[in-house]
Amino acid sequence: MVHHAKVGHPGGDLSAADVLVTLYLAVMRLRPTEPGWPERDRFVMSKGHCSASFYATLAEARFIPKDWLGTFMDPLSKLNGHPDKNKVPGVEANTGALGHGLPIAVGCALAARMQGASWRTFVLTGDGELQEGSNWEAAMTAANYDLDNLVLIVDRNRIQQGDFTEKTIRMDPLPEKWQAFGWKVVEVDGHDYDALQRVLAGAPLEPGKPTCVIANTVKGRGVSFMENQPSWHHGVPTDAQLAAAREELLGSGQ
Amino acid sequence: MSAEVMVKAGLFDCRDAFAATLEAMAAEDPRIAVVVNDSVNSTKTKNFRARFPERFVNVGIAEQNMVGVGTGLANGGMIPFVCGASCFLTARAMEQVKVDLGYGRNNVKLCGMSSGMAYGELGATHHSIEDLAWTRAIPNLTVIVPVDPIETRAALRWARDFDGPVFVRLSRLPVPELLAADYVFQPGRVVTMREGTDVTVIANGVMVVRALEAAEKLAQQGISARVLNASSMAPFDREAVVRAAKETRGIVTVEEASIYGGLGGAVAEILALEHPARMKILGVPGVFAPTGSAEFLLEHFGLTANGIETAAKELLSGMAMG
Numbered sequence: 001m002v003h004h005a006k007v008g009h010p011g012g013d014l015s016a017a018d019v020l021v022t023l024y025l026a027v028m029r030l031r032p033t034e035p036g037w038p039e040r041d042r043f044v045m046s047k048g049h050c051s052a053s054f055y056a057t058l059a060e061a062r063f064i065p066k067d068w069l070g071t072f073m074d075p076l077s078k079l080n081g082h083p084d085k086n087k088v089p090g091v092e093a094n095t096g097a098l099g100h101g102l103p104i105a106v107g108c109a110l111a112a113r114m115q116g117a118s119w120r121t122f123v124l125t126g127d128g129e130l131q132e133g134s135n136w137e138a139a140m141t142a143a144n145y146d147l148d149n150l151v152l153i154v155d156r157n158r159i160q161q162g163d164f165t166e167k168t169i170r171m172d173p174l175p176e177k178w179q180a181f182g183w184k185v186v187e188v189d190g191h192d193y194d195a196l197q198r199v200l201a202g203a204p205l206e207p208g209k210p211t212c213v214i215a216n217t218v219k220g221r222g223v224s225f226m227e228n229q230p231s232w233h234h235g236v237p238t239d240a241q242l243a244a245a246r247e248e249l250l251g252s253g254q
Numbered sequence: 255m256s257a258e259v260m261v262k263a264g265l266f267d268c269r270d271a272f273a274a275t276l277e278a279m280a281a282e283d284p285r286i287a288v289v290v291n292d293s294v295n296s297t298k299t300k301n302f303r304a305r306f307p308e309r310f311v312n313v314g315i316a317e318q319n320m321v322g323v324g325t326g327l328a329n330g331g332m333i334p335f336v337c338g339a340s341c342f343l344t345a346r347a348m349e350q351v352k353v354d355l356g357y358g359r360n361n362v363k364l365c366g367m368s369s370g371m372a373y374g375e376l377g378a379t380h381h382s383i384e385d386l387a388w389t390r391a392i393p394n395l396t397v398i399v400p401v402d403p404i405e406t407r408a409a410l411r412w413a414r415d416f417d418g419p420v421f422v423r424l425s426r427l428p429v430p431e432l433l434a435a436d437y438v439f440q441p442g443r444v445v446t447m448r449e450g451t452d453v454t455v456i457a458n459g460v461m462v463v464r465a466l467e468a469a470e471k472l473a474q475q476g477i478s479a480r481v482l483n484a485s486s487m488a489p490f491d492r493e494a495v496v497r498a499a500k501e502t503r504g505i506v507t508v509e510e511a512s513i514y515g516g517l518g519g520a521v522a523e524i525l526a527l528e529h530p531a532r533m534k535i536l537g538v539p540g541v542f543a544p545t546g547s548a549e550f551l552l553e554h555f556g557l558t559a560n561g562i563e564t565a566a567k568e569l570l571s572g573m574a575m576g
Contacts, residue, residue, distance in 0.1 A: 038331060086359055092329055094358040097349055103319040104354065107326020107334070114287060114309055114332060121326075134350075137319035145311070 001052040002235075003242045005073035007081065011232035013053035015157035015190065015217035016124060020057040022196040023122055023153075032062040035089040041119050042108045044093050046101020047126040047155060048082040055079050055088070063090030099132025101125055102152060106138045109150040109210075122200070124153045128160025131169050136181070143182025148204035151211045152183070155190065157219035161233045178212040190215030222249045257430075257466035265428035269367060271403035272424055273298035275410045276335060280306050286414070287327055289313060289336045291320045297337040297367050317342050321350035321362070328361040333414055340366025340382035340423060341373075348388055355419035356392035363413045364421040369399075370460065370510030371538070372426045374548035382423075383538045387515025389421045390488045396420045396441055397487040399458040402432045405485055408439040416441075423487075425510070427460045427548055432483075442489035450480030453566045454498035456521055457508040458484045464552075465508055467559035472566055479566060484517055495524045499531035504569040506534045508562055510552070513537035532573060534565045 002008030024030070028041040045054050052072060059066045064078075071077040078087040082096025093104045105123035112119055125135065142150055156174065158165050165171045175185045184206040188195045196215070203211040219233070220226025223245040226235075237245060280286040280302065287309040294300050294312065303310040309332075313320045317338060324336035336343070343366050344351065355362050366385060373380035389397045398413070398420065400406040406424065413420040432447065447462060448469050457465040462483050469479040480502055482494060498505055505525070509517040518535030525531050536557060543551050552558055556565070 042329065044326075084357070093325065094353055097353050099318070100322055100350060100354060103322020103350070104326040104329065106319070107323035107328070108330050109326070110311055110323065111287075111327045111330020111332045114327075115330070117330075134316075134318040134322065137313065137316035138322065141311075141313045141316070141319055141323065144314075 001056070001069055001072040003237050004070065006236050007073060008052050008236065009049045009233060010235055010237070011159065011219040011226055011229070012047060012050040012126065012155065012157065014221045014223065014226065015219045016047065016050050016155045017053045017221070018191045018193060019124060019153055019155065019196060019215050020053055021060070022193055022200060024057050024061040026197045027200045028122065029119065030061065032090070035063060039117065039119050042092050042105070042121040044095070044101040044105045044108070044121070044123040045083060045091070046095055046098070046123055047129055048095030051079070051081060051083050054083060058088065058090045061090070064088060098126070098129040099134040102135045102138040105150060105152070106142045106147065109142070109147040110145060112149055113147070120149050120151065120203070122151045122153065124155060126160070127154055127156045127158065127171055127174070128165050128168065130154065130171060139178070139181040139183065142210040146208045147210045148208055151200060151203045151213060153213045153215050155217055156214050157217045159219045159228070159230045159233060163230050175214055182209065183212040184209040185212045185214065187214045187216060190217035191221055224248060256470055257463055260430040260432060261463065263430060265430055266403045267426055267428055268400060268403050268406040268424050269298045269426055271406040272365065272410065273301060275407045277302050277305060279410065279414055280309060283333070283414070285331060285333045287311065287332045287334045289320050289324050289327070289334050291315055291317050291338040291342065293338045293367070296339060297365070299337060317346035318350050321347040321364070322354060324362040325354040325358065325360045333361060333363070335363045335365055337365040337367060339380065340369035340385050341380050344382060344385040344388055351389065351395070352392050356395045359394050359418055361417050362419050366421060366423045368426045369423045370425055371543055371548050371551045374551060375545055377545065378542035381543055383511045385423060386487055386509065386511045386517065387519065390515065390520065394419060395488060397423065398439070399423045399485050399487055401459060401462045401483050401485055402429050404431055404433040404435060404437050405439060408437050409485070412439040423459065425460050429460055429463055432463060441486050442491055443486060444491040444494040445483040445485065446480070447483050448479070448481040450478040450502065452478045452502055453570055454480040454482060454502045454505045455508060455562060455566065456482045456484050456498070456505060456517065458487065458517055460510055461508040461557060464557070464559045465562055468562035468566065471559060471563045477566065477570065487517065487520065490520050490524070492524050492528065495521050496529045499525055499529040503573055504532040506536060506562060506565045506569060508536040508557065510557060511537050513539050532569055534569050536561060536565055
């Protein structure tokens with residue numbers, strides 16, 4: 001998709017992909033044929049720049065037709081570089097400006113609480129994204145209101161647009177920060193489906209507390225020349241790189 | 255009834271009508287919720303909190319989060335009224351207003367309290383004179399500046415029934431009841447407060463009563479002034495502006511806001527494209543206000559009945575000389 005559009009964020013797409021797949025195919029209560037089903041679990045894709053893997057997941061989960069994916073970022077496509085809920089079924093919030101998703105997810109969780117509803121709210125942020133202060137405003141609200149129906153997943157790939165997070169603005173110790181804000185924190189391998197499913201399906205992990213899942217991931221996961229390279233935050237593979245990446249991700253036999 | 259008589263009949267803080275209407279709507283509709291930024295006193299929502307604690311969210315001093323939380327509540331099927339001082343609500347959370355509300359078309363009602371220069375001597379940090387320019391530029395966002403307690407009630411009820419984002423810009427400066435008790439708010443329509451044939455004064459919010467007083471002074475001098483209440487800032491009533499330009503000899507706009515991008519800007523954009531006409535724009539002329547009470551500052555910037563009267567006469571005499 002990124003190769004087709006000649007623009008995109010493949011590094012973060014690949015670090016987040018396993019979390020997205022686990023949520024949509026194994027954890028959340030959804031009705032793809034009725035995207036607005038009031039009792040659905042909510043997912044807010046706060047790192048909206050990783051729309052390619054998000055759209056691919058929505059297609060896999062049958063919210064959108066797979067042939068939409070070939071129009072990614074084409075003129076007048078429904079698939080904008082950052083997701084628009086008014087164009088794409090299954091998208092809960094217009095994101096792309098960082099630091100918007102967690103406050104929205106807190107509102108979703110409060111709405112469920114007010115209505116006595118059992119659906120849960122999941123939100124995925126980047127790690128560099130947590131530099132936006134609005135996240136910490138929302139973190140305080142979630143803990144203050146004991147929102148144990150809220151699950152935050154941090155895509156901890158340790159790289160942001162310009163450099164490694166720890167060389168930009170130090171994020172560590174990240175688990176301790178969330179604990180101090182009143183959240184139940186768990187770290188998982190963000191590429192281990194079983195571990196992700198266990199944690200995400202099992203939340204809340206402590207009654208009365210919102211859950212923060214720090215998913216330790218590898219930016220550019222699965223493509224050797226992209227892995228852990230800040231330059232692949234943005235980046236468009238050449239034809240040869242695309243072929244090599246397909247080979248690595250899908251295997252020569254497939 | 256003259257403006258003077260109406261003023262004598264009583265002056266009201268529109269926040270009282272605001273708070274009472276929120277409570278009445280919440281009693282009727284379980285989807286109504288309130289979100290505040292520690293502004294329980296200044297938004298007069300203490301009683302709401304006491305009556306509907308489970309639907310009252312205080313996020314603390316955190317405006318970006320406040321608007322985001324409102325967006326999530328709307329996603330979950332609630333109708334959130336997100337309330338805070340207009341200066342902080344709009345400026346601090348403008349990206350959330352743009353993206354979460356306008357772009358996302360979420361059903362959130364922003365209530366900007368004590369707008370304009372109502373906070374007077376607290377200074378420019380607390381004045382909200384840019385909010386009209388900022389919010390008017392955001393697609394899908396309806397912007398309403400109620401003129402009195404009756405329009406405050408009507409606008410809130412309309413906002414509840416409308417599925418989309420709304421910004422209601424309220425003041426705390428006392429105003430008389432100017433509209434009929436059965437008034438119904440209509441977006442994109444001005445309210446004709448007084449007919450007139452020589453000059454048109456287009457005002458909104460706390461400036462309308464001053465415009466009506468000016469019209470009475472002008473009438474005593476043989477000048478017939480039409481007064482329009484432009485409470486619906488977005489969408490805007492283009493037809494009424496063009497009609498005023500055709501039927502009267504000039505237009506004076508008056509707002510408790512910057513002269514850049516607000517009511518004067520909206521009217522000038524329409525006139526320039528559809529029916530060029532003489533106009534004057536009264537407001538805060540691109541400066542931060544000096545220290546002084548709200549009344550002092552309105553006087554300082556000529557935002558008074560006298561100021562409007564003078565501007566109208568200058569406009570007409572300039573044409574005669576012209």
